[in-house]
Amino acid sequence: MSQLQDPRYRYPTPDFPEQQQSIPGREGQMRPRADHGETNYQGSDKLKGRVALITGADSGIGRAVALAYAREGADVAFSYLEEEADAEETAELIRKAGRKVLAVKMDQTRSSECDELVERVLRDFGQLDILINNAGFQQTYSSLEEVPDSELRHTISTNIEGMIYLCRAALRKLPPGGCIINTTSIQAFKPSNNLAPYAATKAAIANFTLSLAAEAINHGVRVNGVAPGPVWTPLIPTTFPPDKVPEFGANSLLGRPAQPAELAPVYVFLASPESSYITGEIYGVTGGSKQL
Numbered sequence: 379m380s381q382l383q384d385p386r387y388r389y390p391t392p393d394f395p396e397q398q399q400s401i402p403g404r405e406g407q408m409r410p411r412a413d414h415g416e417t418n419y420q421g422s423d424k425l426k427g428r429v430a431l432i433t434g435a436d437s438g439i440g441r442a443v444a445l446a447y448a449r450e451g452a453d454v455a456f457s458y459l460e461e462e463a464d465a466e467e468t469a470e471l472i473r474k475a476g477r478k479v480l481a482v483k484m485d486q487t488r489s490s491e492c493d494e495l496v497e498r499v500l501r502d503f504g505q506l507d508i509l510i511n512n513a514g515f516q517q518t519y520s521s522l523e524e525v526p527d528s529e530l531r532h533t534i535s536t537n538i539e540g541m542i543y544l545c546r547a548a549l550r551k552l553p554p555g556g557c558i559i560n561t562t563s564i565q566a567f568k569p570s571n572n573l574a575p576y577a578a579t580k581a582a583i584a585n586f587t588l589s590l591a592a593e594a595i596n597h598g599v600r601v602n603g604v605a606p607g608p609v610w611t612p613l614i615p616t617t618f619p620p621d622k623v624p625e626f627g628a629n630s631l632l633g634r635p636a637q638p639a640e641l642a643p644v645y646v647f648l649a650s651p652e653s654s655y656i657t658g659e660i661y662g663v664t665g666g667s668k669q670l
Contacts, residue, residue, distance in 0.1 A: 389413065390610075391634040393624040401517075403612025405437045405464050412610050414442040415639035416471065419449055424650040426451030429503045431496070433457045433486060433544065434513025436465040438611030439561065442638035443510055443645045444468055448475035450646055455480035455499045457513065478503065486513055486540030487532070496547040508649045509548040511541040511560045511583075516576035517617050530575050537579035538586075545590055554598025559648050560587045564607045564664045580605075584660050591658035600657040602648050607664030608635040631666025 395409045405412060425447055435444040435456030444454050445468070454472050458465040458481065465481050472479040480502050484491045499506050515536040519525050545558055552558070562584040569577035584603055591601035608627035614635075615623055627635025644661050647653055 386632050389637045392628040396620045396624055397615045398620040399615045401616045402461055403616035413637040413639045415445050415642055419446050421449030424450045424646055428452040428507040429505050430508035431455045431499050432510040432512055435468055436461045439638045439641050440512040441468045442642040445471045446642035446646050448472040448477040453478040453503055457482050457484050487535040489543040492543035493547045506551050507556045509558045511544055516613055518572045525575055533575045533579055538582050549594055552599045557600045557649050559645055560603045562603045562605045564605055564667055588658050595657055603660040604644055605660050605662045606641055607667035610635045610637055636665055
């Protein structure tokens with residue numbers, strides 16, 4: 379009998395419970411809980427001996443990538459903004475994988491903190507091989523008129539400026555063979571009107587990724603992007619209207635959102651030697667959402 383599993387039903391499908399959290403949200407309050415690969419991701423030393431820095435790894439995609447990297451043999455440093463409890467859960471997953479971990483609370487909208495983060499990784503681990511720009515901010519609005527100036531500035535500063543600060547700081551230190559992976563979004567290519575500021579920043583990330591790839595390869599460093607579709611993370615119950623949460627991801631070809639664990643293997647591949655001829659690319663993980 380085949381052991382294959384129908385991808386449409388591998389994980390929970392809508393309708394989800396109606397729910398809402400305050401920003402930035404907590405993993406433990408999500409219903410259903412998200413899967414980061416805790417029970418099913420098995421590593422095979424693809425990243426043995428590497429040191430990775432992942433932004434926003436206290437929850438969601440960042441946590442799943444941190445766990446996968448640790449189980450692939452990498453030591454992991456990660457940043458978070460304020461969720462101490464979620465950050466400690468991620469750190470404990472990395473420790474249980476037998477790897478070193480450094481969790482740093484910081485604000486990536488400040489260039490000085492981005493520079494210091496990279497320097498601290500080098501002090502604590504002695505090297506930096508992989509940078510994952512994953513942290514981001516989004517908020518939904520019914521019209522552009524509703525967008526406060528302060529939130530517009532915060533979205534741009536977090537999603538674009540912070541990413542550029544970290545790329546600049548890391549590129550000075552990454553060795554030949556190192557890599558940078560930036561998280562963009564399907565919103566960069568198929569924007570939703572209620573996420574217009576966020577979508578614009580994700581388009582900028584995709585564009586910047588391609589530009590940086592041309593420069594970074596002169597240092598022997600590869601740069602790629604990952605463009606997720608709908609993913610079940612704390613961003614959803616914190617930024618979507620409660621009545622929109624139950625159907626989240628239903629319009630993908632798979633009829634459900636991705637779990638963070640389903641994104642992690644792409645980040646592993648793009649950081650591994652198997653992808654040595656891949657740079658300046660954007661990998662979509664959308665569940666077919668881009669076709670609808």
